[in-house]
Amino acid sequence: MLMSDSIGGNAKTLMFVCCSPADYNRNESINSLDFAQRCKKVVNDTNAKGSHISQVRALKVELARMKKEKGMKTKRKMGVVKRPGM
Numbered sequence: 595m596l597m598s599d600s601i602g603g604n605a606k607t608l609m610f611v612c613c614s615p616a617d618y619n620r621n622e623s624i625n626s627l628d629f630a631q632r633c634k635k636v637v638n639d640t641n642a643k644g645s646h647i648s649q650v651r652a653l654k655v656e657l658a659r660m661k662k663e664k665g666m667k668t669k670r671k672m673g674v675v676k677r678p679g680m
Contacts, residue, residue, distance in 0.1 A: 609633060 611630045613623040 607633075 609630055611626045613619075613626065
């Protein structure tokens with residue numbers, strides 16, 4: 595799993611940032627804290643995904659209806675078609 599999937603997806607992500615009080619790790623600690631702060635600002639828009647789910651459901655219902663209609667038409671055709679000798 596990529597970090598972008600965890601931060602931007604429908605997942606709860608826990609992030610640990612390790613910081614060091616030593617001077618030689620100062621830049622690394624600051625970069626880590628900056629990254630954590632940027633990640634904290636990410637906001638997920640779950641409403642957009644919900645609308646896609648409702649569209650998929652509606653399309654599945656319509657597809658089932660169309661398959662049912664096609665099956666009825668096929669049965670009618672099978673009853674009407676009569677071959678000689680049968």
